[in-house]
Amino acid sequence: MSKSGSHLSSQFGGTLLELMVVLLMMAIVLAFTIPRLQEQAAVRQLEVISRKWVMHANFARNQALYLGDPVQMLPRNHQDWNGGWVITSGCIARQPKVNCKARNWLSQEDIYPLYFKNRGFVDPHAHGVQIQFNAAGAAKTGQGGFLANRLILGHRHYADLERQLILGSGGRWRICNPKTDHKGCK
Numbered sequence: 001m002s003k004s005g006s007h008l009s010s011q012f013g014g015t016l017l018e019l020m021v022v023l024l025m026m027a028i029v030l031a032f033t034i035p036r037l038q039e040q041a042a043v044r045q046l047e048v049i050s051r052k053w054v055m056h057a058n059f060a061r062n063q064a065l066y067l068g069d070p071v072q073m074l075p076r077n078h079q080d081w082n083g084g085w086v087i088t089s090g091c092i093a094r095q096p097k098v099n100c101k102a103r104n105w106l107s108q109e110d111i112y113p114l115y116f117k118n119r120g121f122v123d124p125h126a127h128g129v130q131i132q133f134n135a136a137g138a139a140k141t142g143q144g145g146f147l148a149n150r151l152i153l154g155h156r157h158y159a160d161l162e163r164q165l166i167l168g169s170g171g172r173w174r175i176c177n178p179k180t181d182h183k184g185c186k
Contacts, residue, residue: 050163054173064133074130081116084108117152
């Protein structure tokens with residue numbers, strides 16, 4: 001039987017021990033690379049949602065300018081931006097027109113495992129959470145005050161990952177990575 005065993009071994013190109021050594025080496029390589037791949041996926045999630053937020057906020061601003069009426073961004077789940085958001089227009093002015101029609105323009109579903117630190121934007125005066133863009137394109141709170149200029153988006157599984165969404169003086173948002181752009185994030 002040893003003759004047939006050595007014949008099979010040379011026919012398949014290696015012994016069971018050699019196969020186990022190769023599998024062990026692959027397991028070691030995977031043990032080092034999988035955490036890096038998971039972190040890269042988390043960075044990508046953060047980038048995608050950050051860009052989507054900025055795109056949606058800029059869209060809402062541009063719609064307010066185009067329509068000449070207020071457009072608002074508000075959380076899908078009442079007070080929690082982490083559950084996603086929706087952009088609406090129509091019937092949100094202080095004195096809405098009689099024949100106004102509410103319209104939903106864009107929305108975003110739940111952003112888990114990402115989250116807005118400090119629950120995202122909250123109006124300190126009215127405790128409301130919507131961002132309203134007036135006909136001039138300015139981002140205002142529900143009470144008419146100007147919006148705070150910074151939201152911080154983090155990742156639940158990687159505490160050191162974050163992006164800052166900064167509202168510039170011209171009403172445009174930009175994304176800042178505090179790890180790589182210390183001066184731009186201040």
